[in-house]
Amino acid sequence: MKLGLFYGSTTCYTEMTAEKIQAFIGADIIDIFNIKDFPLSKCLEYDFIIFGISTWDFGELQEDWESQWQDVAKLDLSGKTIAMYGQGDQEDYGDWFQDALGMLHEAISHNDCRRIGFWPNQGYEFTGSKALINDGQDFVGLSLDDERQYDLSEERIQTWIVQILEEYAN
Numbered sequence: 001m002k003l004g005l006f007y008g009s010t011t012c013y014t015e016m017t018a019e020k021i022q023a024f025i026g027a028d029i030i031d032i033f034n035i036k037d038f039p040l041s042k043c044l045e046y047d048f049i050i051f052g053i054s055t056w057d058f059g060e061l062q063e064d065w066e067s068q069w070q071d072v073a074k075l076d077l078s079g080k081t082i083a084m085y086g087q088g089d090q091e092d093y094g095d096w097f098q099d100a101l102g103m104l105h106e107a108i109s110h111n112d113c114r115r116i117g118f119w120p121n122q123g124y125e126f127t128g129s130k131a132l133i134n135d136g137q138d139f140v141g142l143s144l145d146d147e148r149q150y151d152l153s154e155e156r157i158q159t160w161i162v163q164i165l166e167e168y169a170n
């Protein structure tokens with residue numbers, strides 16, 4: 001099994017998360033790529049893909065995702081297994097918490113791919129999010145808020161990694 005993780009990050013939080021995920025899983029098993037430096041199409045080299053995205057400017061995409069957004073819709077992800085995570089701020093941007101994560105989920109939804117790694121919405125306080133699924137019970141991926149809940153992130157990441165590896169195997 002070889003994973004490819006592709007992230008965009010403006011102030012490094014999503015990037016640091018990618019590095020933590022790599023450290024936990026092992027650099028021999030997972031490659032990480034900043035989409036500022038690599039075309040998104042590189043993800044097609046992997047069968048198991050993780051996407052990392054942050055939300056900016058009241059519910060907008062992180063800038064590097066935004067600049068490759070047209071390519072996202074064109075990706076043929078059929079047969080792939082996809083997990084995703086987001087960074088956001090539930091306190092200052094509680095009406096748009098993790099919106100970009102939801103937009104990314106939506107943008108690839110036409111693909112016949114396997115989506116794993118949904119994450120319960122408990123333990124957060126926010127008023128609105130485009131990233132919710134299953135009657136609003138779950139986020140479409142791991143939801144991280146290093147601004148407000150940095151202390152919880154490490155454990156969330158580790159729990160989520162175990163979850164996605166189990167889901168992948170089953």
Ligand SMILES: Cc1cc2nc3c(=O)[nH]c(=O)nc-3n(C[C@H](O)[C@H](O)[C@H](O)COP(=O)(O)O)c2cc1C
Pocket residue numbers: 008009010011012013014015054055056057058059060062087088089090093096097098099146147
């Ligand atoms: C100007 C500004 C706008 C933001 N807008 C949102 C938002 O709409 N929704 C959200 O969940 N987080 C929002 N955030 C929080 C960022 O997503 C958060 O700081 C995140 O950790 C940034 O990750 P990055 O450095 O990897 O890009 C915003 C932050 C800033 C500074």
